[in-house]
Amino acid sequence: MATQQRAGQALRSISTGRHFRRSILALMVGGGLLWASAADARNFGAGIENSDWYLSDSVFSCTLSHEVPGYGRAVFSHKAGEQLTFYLESDLPLMRPGRGLLVVEAPTWRPGEATRRLGHVDVSDSRKTVEVGQREAMAMVEGLLSGMAPTVTRQARHDSDPVRVRLSNINFRTPFEDYRRCVSGLLPVNFEQIQRSRVPFASGSTALSDGDRRMLDNIATYVSADQTVERLLVDGHSDSIGSRIQNRALSEQRAQVVADYLIKAGVPESMIIVRSHADQFPVSGRAADNRRTTIRLEREGDNKEIRRADRGAGAYNG
Template structure:
């Protein structure tokens, strides 16, 4: 009688894992699948000068969101009401819906799945591939092993009713502001030694600040603080920091910023941020929204901290 060769534990585990992977990839129907059907596939457009977004409800899972903030690129994220995917690396593909058999899927690449409500966040490259796939009648699909079982979880986006909202999204993007609040809430204008002139790059920054502030009615204060390095006398440095602050403030007003929003101050060399003199020759511009606690009530050397 021929004896059967016994496999080692590692060999047997590897074989089982390989068979499971093959079974998973070849049998998507056995996965826990989530996605809107033809009858309930809707994309909702939300538009403003601050952000444009396209949202699809994914029944049983959560929401799929394409978002494009002012001053940034298109991004995508999944919001899950219940954490169904195990944290780790998932796979994103653009594949044909079931009613278009015979079309090979296209791999987009690995995607990180994390804990939390926003379990998946995807950057501009992948988000644009997904959007183009939807326009071509395909469905982007993310697959990741389940948190609670060995079966995979598949989340698919439906292309049904996507085209018209996407056209609206493109129109919305063309009207976005050049920057968003996070990008310009704290800004810095550098100066040459002894100088108080604005460069072309400085003017572009200040133009963007004016454009944003005029669009955001929640901004209640624009704080302009002038600074100098410690070279020379303190009296001269104080005068130079005042001149720099006034140059910036006058430019902002000339571009249409409401003068009542401005708080202009000068500090000389009182608040250095670096040992390098060039870093201290600056004007800082800080935006303050309604309800936000001001970080600095009064710039003084006694008891008040200054981080501008």
Template sequence: MVRLSTLFPRTAALASMVLMGASGAALSSSFGAGIENSQWYVSESVFECSMVHEVPGYGRAVFRHKAGEQLSFYLESDTALMRPGKGSLVVEAPVWRPGAAPRKVGAVNVGEGRRPVALSSRQAMLIAQGLLDGMTPTVTRESWYDRSPVRVRVSNINFAGQYESYRACTTNLLPVNYDQIKRSRIPFRAGSTSLAEGDRELLDNIVTYVQADSTVERIFVDGHTDSSGSRIDNRALSEQRANAVADYLIEKGVPQDLITVRAHADQYPASRRPADNRRTTIRLQRQGERPELQQANGYEAGYSG
């Protein structure tokens, strides 16, 4: 059972900690759902699957699996209750199941912000397995306000049924997410316009994503060369490289009117290494994104080449 009031959880939590600090008692503040109010909610799409659990008085516990990435887990709270530093993660028996031995998972980093605890894929899987085993994963860390421990317990009640829906969702995720392919690069050998097998796999993933995300409104395909040839030859070669990529995207089902092809020869080098400059870049633009971030000069924030 939750020790603090669920009617005004944030106020009650702060008041409880202040009172404990004033009395000097090293008591713990424990947050967790009981049998009567433990719920898990699944959100499903081809872009992301998540399971959200409300932790009364604290916030939320979230499993999240983005397309193209591994499973993650984090605690989210609007109020900073834990002091930043090293906390502990233990998978223990719930109060209604005494006798089962706890399993210590290890240390966790507690940070600042609305998501103070974000765990690795391995730790997230250990938490999920503990919940499936009927156990209660618990994160413990000192409070912001005194040295008393703050315990956040993740309830296993109603988890297993929703986890099956969540697992089914993950099998339908796209192979990549937007951040992974919004700026992509196809390298070329000297004088070549041919696509390698790995390049086709990357382009196939871009096609799959674009067909699923209706907010992608423009695809910029920019051809480049090194400086070894004449300006006229390099211009033609960069156009052929850009067209090789654009034609492949169109052949695989991307509407032609989404694609803007540009040829730049050796005008925008990515580095001093010729091999880095023999390339075609693919850049996606979603609705509402600023077009100036899609320039071909190779110097926009977070991207080179």
């Protein structure tokens, strides 16, 4: 009973924001709870003398990285067309896989400051030991900008002591302002998002919708920025309704209307290979799924053989 009361007091201490180093660390371990004082933890973090943040910027991604001495790297990453994410990276598996705790706490020179608990995180066996999405990443950024220290805690891999990895806010603000400028210049999409794209058509139609035009504009913008893209395969398809001759003509028109739009948007005509297939390569039993033109981008180093139109990824075959 006394143990349960102490456990309940520790959890209330964390959830009500009492100072983290004066409370008890509560970590889920294999369905049970590991209790240890913060003083017993193995702490990893940069000090005033070696706290730096580095920005890697391009139109494809913006990355803020921070060396955590003895542990590895902490990275905020924002890819074109996606949202901000965060991950911890380590060459050595210092944490036991399982459920860790993410908080934003005060540095040692601000005693009594309330700790904000962001929730549990999954600790993996991979090199990227912890990965979180936009909500947690933005909360961590807000904490750093307000002089706080985002901290991940998890049981050590080979014993019961906690491992605590702490991000330093020192020298963070200026690189973060540069990061914000980088984000404002990112492309609207990344390669993975447009590598295989699909334009659907109504029955008997070759008309592009406003959404189709926006997607094609994004493809053209990306191709103009990525010099490794060598060619675009544009493949027109039809359903099986009607004659083969009509469907062949319709699939050719669908492919050509997409190719023409890409050319007008700035893609060199020499990069585009147009093919038409009628109803030869259906992707499902639904006619609407088969009325399509697909666009596949190929980069340097990709298979130089022009691939068949039935070899692709699911509904994006083309």
